[in-house]
Every structure is written in structure tokens, then in C-alpha cells.
Amino acid sequence: MSRLSLSFLTPGGAYAGLHNYQSVVGSPDTFNPTCFEQGPPCGSLINNLIWTGLHLPLTLFMGLFLAVLLQNIRGASVVKSLVFLGMVTPLIVIGVVLRFILEAPIGLIPAFFGWLGVRSLAGNWLVTPSTLLLGLIFGTVWSWTGFSMIVYSAGLTTIPKDYFEAARVDGATEWQAFRKITWPLLRPITLVIVTMTLLWELKLFDIVIGATNSQGGVGGAADVLALQMYRYFFIIDYNSAAVVATLLTIFTLVVALGLFRRLLNVPSRRKRVRPARAARTAEPAPIGSEEKPTAATKGVT
């Protein structure tokens, strides 16, 4: 709370209205529209948007793809552990590990592009503004996919096998079975993953420090809101830090609201909804509210 009030005050403590917000949001550190013509840096707000726009669909897709792929694989738990390694590692270390992939000459990716003969991508990704953000985003996709994969895997185990048997008898192709059974039944899980991923993306910043520095890389090309707040904090500009933190909190609450509404309505809504749904479809309810506790308590593997 003191945080919130801080964002409306001048450093001396006087009331400043929305002035702090104006100065922070108006600064090119936060929002730099010229980048659409001139290239990065775009400012932390736009970087956050780009990050979300690429990271969210990619991790969702990769996680679901891996979860479905690994359903009937021998040694799937080992493969899952390998993919999940990125989730267990501290994000700051992930950032450092990215140096070993993206920096020339030690990194695999510049060497690979050099081998292919693509000059523009054979340099040091982390000191080139145009590749820095992209490289970091792919790094986070790499590390976060383990999360969506594990949660999707847990969700897949709650789908009764009979559904697929029945679909096969009816002559459905695997793609049809996926479209008509797996995907709809996983929708509540997808909601959870989307929410958690968005929350994670918003507070992301240590990977940027690990891979570059606290300035957000060359020219701030990979600056994000959380990092900006961190920087303001360490140059003791608490008012600006408070503004950024308040913005972050607002975004977070907007994202989290959907999940919390679900979460908190579950006990009261369950009684009302279940008979209606049962009457409507005469089918066991999909993995909605009542099957989730089993996933929660049984876990996977």
C-alpha cells in the first residue's frame, strides 16, 4: 500500500498527482514508438508485449505438443525431466546459460548459422540489438516449456482412455480425436497455463540480467518492466520504481482475476452447475472442477 501512495508523491513527499506516471510512461525507456521505424530499443512496455506475444503461444504449443507426443513413449519421464531442467534452474543461471548458446564464438547457435553461411545471424546475438530480444525470448520459451508440458501431461492423465477408444471405434483419425476430445477437455488446464505463463512473463527480469546486464542489454533492447523497476530501485528513484511496480501489479491483477474467479467460485458453483450439465449431456463432466483435485493430489509420473 505504501508502494501505491509512493507512486503519487514527489521525492520530497509532496503529492504529485499523476505526474510520476506521466514521466515514467512517457519516457522512451518505457515506450518508444520510434522503434517501429528505427528498430530497437522499443522500451520496456513494448518489449513486454513482444515477449508475451511470442512466448505465450510458443510455450503453449510446444508444451502441448510434447505432452501429447510423450504420452506413450518409453522413458517419457526421462525426456520430461530433460525438458523440465530449465524450470528447475534459477532464471539468472538460465540467462547465463543463454550466453553459452547465443554468444559468438562459444555459442552453438551463431556457430550453426555461420556454418550455414547466414552472416547476419552468425555474430554475437546478445550484443546485437535486433537479435538480443529474440534470442532471450527463445531462451525463455526453451526454459518455460517444461512447465506447460508437465501441467498438460497431468491434464492428459485425467482424460479417460475410453474416450479415445470410442473415438477410434467410430473411425476418428488421431487429429480428429485430438481436436474433439483432447483439446476441449484440456481447456481448463489451458486457462491455468495461460494465466501462470502471463504472470511469469510479467515479472521476468533476472534472465535479462544473467544474459546481458541490468541495463537491459545493448541500448536497452531487451529492457522489460520488471527490470526497469529493479533499475529505478537501485538508483534510489523510489517514486518511479513505485510507478512501474504499480503498473505491473495492475497488469498482474487483470491477468490473475480470471483464474481467481474460477478458483473461488468453485465450491459454491459446483453444486449448481453439475446437475445442469449432467442433465444436458448425460455424460461424465469433462475435467472441470471436480476432477481437478485428483490431478492435484495424485500428481503425475
Next chain:
Amino acid sequence: MSTPAAEGLPAPGTLRRRLRIRPRTVVVHVVAWAIGLAWALPFFGVAMVAFRPLGQTSLGWWHLSPFTVTFENFIAAWNNQGCPLSLGLRDSFLVALPATIIPMFIGALAGYGFARFHTATRDYIFLAVVLFMAVPQMMVAVPVYNLMIRLGLISSLLSLILLHSAWGIPWIILFMRNFYRTLPTEVEEAARVDGASDFKIFYKIVLPMSLPALAAIIVFQFMWVWNDFFFAQVLIQNPNWYLSTQCVPRLVGQFVRPYDLLSAGAILTMSVPVVIYVILQRFYIRGLIGWTIKG
């Protein structure tokens, strides 16, 4: 669903499918394993740099000749001048262990209260607790920093322990409440009939029954505290008490890239959560699922 018919019909098909290995199965296995190995390749690369002299790997760790294994890099990172990882790892343990145990007990007790006892305001308090989970860390940084300065705890590990304990309690409450709701109440009722007090029931009956959930919490909370960078950066500003996650970026020079130090430091810092994950994987995933797909 027409389950009886479904059970009857595909049986011959599935039998035949079991007996011979189809090429498609092989392809799927190869693809899956290739993806898994490719996913771990970056870590493998870092390990290759860490275990070999920098002279052999500075142009890429995939150059395999000459190949010698050395622990020099680890020793250098362990005794590094600016931020020795020996101290960093020690401090990380000193913070992570209490910051796991304290909130676990408080959260377990509170979660039990939310699951079993009915008061008029219970659901509203619970709502408030859960809402705390959504507050980003950045929001509390300045107030907590000021508070710790006033308490004279800044740059002491105790401040970090307190902050992480407070920060972990909401999700632990939520997790434990959901877990208790799956426990049958009969045992507790029987104990109550026998005259046991609420606390006695909790410590003698409920707590032992919830060991799997507590294990999940231990793994998850420990890893969270260990992997945290932000809170540590905010509260620990004395280089003598830097945690291991704080040390890692400090191994990077301004202009030079000490890849040998960096790789060894990265491996050392990530080794603790990775080892815990490998040993207690089951519990970790249970914690993660319980935390996200709440009941």
C-alpha cells in the same frame, strides 16, 4: 458413452498393435528422444565448458580435441575473489532451509484451519490470502526494504528468511487447504470423540497423514527460495553475504567474458535444485500441479 461396445470391439486391433512394432512407433520414439536430448543440449554445453580448460572450449565446446577433464574452473569459482561461491552456496542454504521450514508449519496449520473450521469471515480471509499470491514481488520491494532498514536487518540473512517465509505462506495455505479437503474427516472425528484437542489432532493425526503434501511443499518452497534473485538483490547488499544466485552475474566481467568461471558458477548454483529435483521429482511435480491446478 457407449463403453461396453467400445470395450468389446477394438480388442483384436489393440492386440495386434501390441505384438508388432510399427515403424511409426519407432519414428515417434526417435523424435521424442531427439527433442529431449536437444532440449538439454545447452546445459550439456555449459557442463562441457565447465569441466574442460577454457583453452579447449573458447571456440566452441563441440571441438572435442584436445579433451581433458579438469576441476580448475570449479575451484576458481569456489574461491573467486569478488563473490566466492563457497560462501554464496552456504548463504543460500542458510536462507533456504529456514525459509522452507517456517512457512511450511505456519501454512500447514493455517491451511488446516481454512479447511476444517467454519467462521463467518473465513472465506473472505481466504480470498485475501489468495490475492496475495498475485502481487508481484516488485510491489513489495521498497516497503520491505524500508522496513528492514528500520528493523536494522538490512543485509542480514534473517531479513531474507523472514521475507521468503511471509511470501511463501499464501500458496502453502492454499495448497494445504486443498490437500486437507481430500482427507477423510472420520479419523479426526474419532480422535475428537476420544477427547483429543484440536492441536493434538493436528500434530498427532493430520500432520503425519499429510507427509506427502509437506514433502511437495519442502521441495517447491526450497527451490523457489534458492532460485530467487530479486529479493536477495533487494535485501542483501553486503558482498560478504551474497547468495549464490547473486554471485553468478557478478562473475561476468565488464568487457571480458570469463566463460570458465561463469560455467562453473552456473553449474554449482543450479546443481542444488537439480539434485533435489532428481531425487524428489515426484513431490516437486505434485507441488507444481497442486499450486497451479488448484482443487
